[in-house]
Amino acid sequence: MSTHRPPTLAPAGQPSWRRRRLDPDHSLGLRLTLAATAAFLVLVPFALLTLLVLGAWAPLHRLDTAVTHALHGYALDHPAWVTLMRIWTEVFAPMPLRAVALVLVIWLLRRGARRLALWATTTMVVGGLIGPLLKLLVGRDRPELLDPVARAAGYSFPSGHASNATLAAGVLLLVFLPFARRGAARAALWAAALLITVLTGLSRVALGVHFASDVLGGWLLAVAVLAATTAAFTSWRAHTGLRPVRPTRDGVAPEVERHPGSA
Template identity: 50%
Template sequence: MRDEMGLGVRLTIASVTVAVVMVPFMLLLVVARMPLNDLDEGVARQLHAYALANPDVTTALIVWTDAFGPMSWRVAVAVLAIWLVRRGARLLALWAVTTMAVGGLLGALIKVIVDRARPGLPDPVALADGDSFPSGHALNATLGAGIILLTVMPLLRHRAAAWALAWFLVVTVACTRVALGVHYVSDVVAGVMLGVAVIAATVAGFERWRRSGASPPSAGRPAADQSSARRS
């Protein structure tokens, strides 16, 4: 009974998170389809001027955004999935890979639908292919950091520090995209929001699947978590 109540709480939290996040995301979607707003344009031009005046900072931003780009997160999640499979947590590994793939595909689809051009700045310090909304870097950083954090959370002692580190990586990657002039503020905010919504939605979906009898209840837990459950 207690386990079922816990499941209900988790599903409720996940469902509410999706609903709360998707409302502002849809507003940003409308903004992206409208003529360029003053906030997006003003921030893009100010940061571009700073980047031109500080080439050393610009170089550091490029290194950072490349180091924590989409491919880096995809590789990290793939390695995490392999580790989980070896520990017997196959369902959790499937959730991690599925969440990363679904989020990436959804972001690419929205880019095509919205078809927003990237900032057109004179003398750009960086270039990027494809459409602008939402930011793929911000989306994948949110997905990757969130997946890794939620997966290893039962094994961590300092969870507050882990949450802080995850959000630090997400925010800094998002900021580099605006500072380098390849995205608007609304692009990166939308990328982060979409990532949070996808994670919450897949958590709810996989919790329901796991509890429906598709697999043993303990299959979605890391081995260390399973052993502690048996002791209790």
């Protein structure tokens, strides 16, 4: 008569999956877990905002309407402001920013930084595809104004200008941080990235073609994509034996500045 031994969940002495994920000695698993958690935490407010938009939550609608009408009234009284916003929104539109990203990718490939070029491409492509898909799924109409100063086609949530500006600014920032060795240069890079991100989003609301929540949704979506692709890339490079990095301080591939072929 044969006896059946109960199956074991893990070999004796082998730490559980949960402990391996949180064990500092298993640095790759820990970084993956923390990075995935960070990306999830960014997606939570985006998902909540999306649900509020889909449900036409009255307080959000009132806030969006108040901001839109206030900025629209200012635009009607200040034609120079409208001209500035139109120029900015065209210069930092999705297509010009994608062209800049393409130039960056070509430059990285010429330096032999193939993995870094793949990360930049993946970040821009994934973010660029998710945004339009969500626009179709949410189907939110753009603001309707009696005397518009600008027009835009398509649905409204999330803002494509805001998300693509955030993606491009984030990619450029994380690629070029290793080249900025001094504090002033790093501060300038961060300031430029924030300026592009914030002012591009503001321009869409100022021109009356997006609600404020559309822009916020675009920012949150882009940050979530950046967090996810950066987590994957930094874990990948650590798995190949390269030293761990803090992307917001070191960039995603510090070795690109001295040894581009290893990035």
